Amino acid sequence: MKLQKATQFALLAVLDLARDPDAQHSVAEIADRYGISANHLAKVLRDLGRAGLVEAVRGAGGGYRFSGNAKRTSLYDVIHLFGDTMEGEADIPAPAGATDIGAALGRVLTEVDEIAVATLKSISLATLIKSMNWMPATTSR
Amino acid sequence: MDESPQNQALARGRVRIRNARATDMEAVAAIDAVITDTPKSDYWARAYHRYATRQGRYFLVAESAGAVCGFILGEERAWEFGSPPCGWIFAIGVDPKCREGGVGTALFEAICAAMREAGMTTVRTMLARDDGLNMAFFRSQGMMGGSFIELEMPLDRGDTR
Numbered sequence: 001m002k003l004q005k006a007t008q009f010a011l012l013a014v015l016d017l018a019r020d021p022d023a024q025h026s027v028a029e030i031a032d033r034y035g036i037s038a039n040h041l042a043k044v045l046r047d048l049g050r051a052g053l054v055e056a057v058r059g060a061g062g063g064y065r066f067s068g069n070a071k072r073t074s075l076y077d078v079i080h081l082f083g084d085t086m087e088g089e090a091d092i093p094a095p096a097g098a099t100d101i102g103a104a105l106g107r108v109l110t111e112v113d114e115i116a117v118a119t120l121k122s123i124s125l126a127t128l129i130k131s132m133n134w135m136p137a138t139t140s141r
Numbered sequence: 142m143d144e145s146p147q148n149q150a151l152a153r154g155r156v157r158i159r160n161a162r163a164t165d166m167e168a169v170a171a172i173d174a175v176i177t178d179t180p181k182s183d184y185w186a187r188a189y190h191r192y193a194t195r196q197g198r199y200f201l202v203a204e205s206a207g208a209v210c211g212f213i214l215g216e217e218r219a220w221e222f223g224s225p226p227c228g229w230i231f232a233i234g235v236d237p238k239c240r241e242g243g244v245g246t247a248l249f250e251a252i253c254a255a256m257r258e259a260g261m262t263t264v265r266t267m268l269a270r271d272d273g274l275n276m277a278f279f280r281s282q283g284m285m286g287g288s289f290i291e292l293e294m295p296l297d298r299g300d301t302r
Contacts, residue, residue, distance in 0.1 A: 074277075114270060119286065122276035134283050 007082040009036055009044045014053050014078055017066035018125045026063035044082075051081050068125075075128065076120035086113050156244055158251040161193045161200040161212065168209035169202065172236045192216065197259070199228075199252050203235070203244045211235040213248040217261060224289070228256035228264040233275065249282050267291055 003011075012034050017025065027045060031038035045064050048054045053068035079085070092109075096102040123131075161169070166185045174180040192214050193200035203211035213233045219226040230252060235244045253264055265287060268275050 118270040118276065121273055122280050124277060124281070127277070127281045130281070131283070131285075 003084050004082060006044050007079050007084045009041050010048055010078050010082055013041060013045060014048055015125060015128060017054055017064060018070045019129050021066040024057045024063040024065040070126040071124050073125050074121050075123050076117060079120060086117055155205060156247050157204045158201055158247055159204060161189060161202045163189055165202050165209050169212045172234050175237060176234050199255055201248060201251055203248050210239040211244040211248055213252050215252050217259065226261055228261045230264060230266040245278055
């Protein structure tokens with residue numbers, strides 16, 4: 001499964017902000033932390049703001065902070081905002097999809113996609129953040 | 142949660158987890174019927190004898206203000222396709238009126254503790270792919286995709302070769 005860059009940036013940013021909802025972080029800080037384009041991230045954060053997941057904080061030390069419900073927002077919700085739904089991506093286009101081999105192959109790829117979607121729908125931002133405590137330590141900010 | 146004595150007790154953290162009794166089955170069946178929309182009192186009467194009275198099987202209930210508000214069932218399974226002994230959870234239910242009060246978490250933690258005490262080191266469950274509520278619950282408790290994959294096929298398909 002390959003997510004678009006905007007979707008990856010959105011997940012990183014929204015999880016980064018949801019980890020500490022009282023804190024606010026600038027676009028540059030977040031971009032620097034994950035080694036991603038600040039310009040691209042700024043656009044992604046505006047989209048997340050329109051969806052109510054983050055809010056811009058003005059003034060000195062301004063930036064963004066989390067404003068959504070971490071327990072009620074799934075990874076899939078964020079992915080869906082950026083159009084990476086994965087549903088239907090496994091379809092083998094006609095005319096190959098209409099053949100017996102194309103249809104059988106499509107069923108297997110659909111099974112893989114359905115499992116991926118079910119997994120992403122079942123993991124809330126809060127659960128993913130909590131899960132970091134259950135895994136071996138990696139780079140943290 | 143509403144303001145019933147049961148939920149006021151829940152809010153104060155007074156939920157008690159204990160082994161199921163035969164007299165709990167009416168309440169368990171009622172909670173299950175609300176959740177699944179399929180009443181099955183006979184099943185729960187049999188489930189009590191099958192799971193609450195045998196070693197290696199677990200049938201726990203959550204009690205708040207003297208009333209049963211949730212249940213969980215599980216058992217030890219061993220050597221299924223090479224899997225060393227592990228705990229299986231195959232049913233959990235919380236009265237919808239008592240949700241978001243920590244009842245499910247208390248039940249899950251209690252059955253895990255009992256399985257751990259019996260020497261099991263892994264706990265598993267299996268859910269419908271579209272069962273978002275339970276999937277999100279078990280994920281929030283730390284469960285993740287494991288090393289086994291569920292496979293199935295209809296037995297009335299005809300040619301099974």
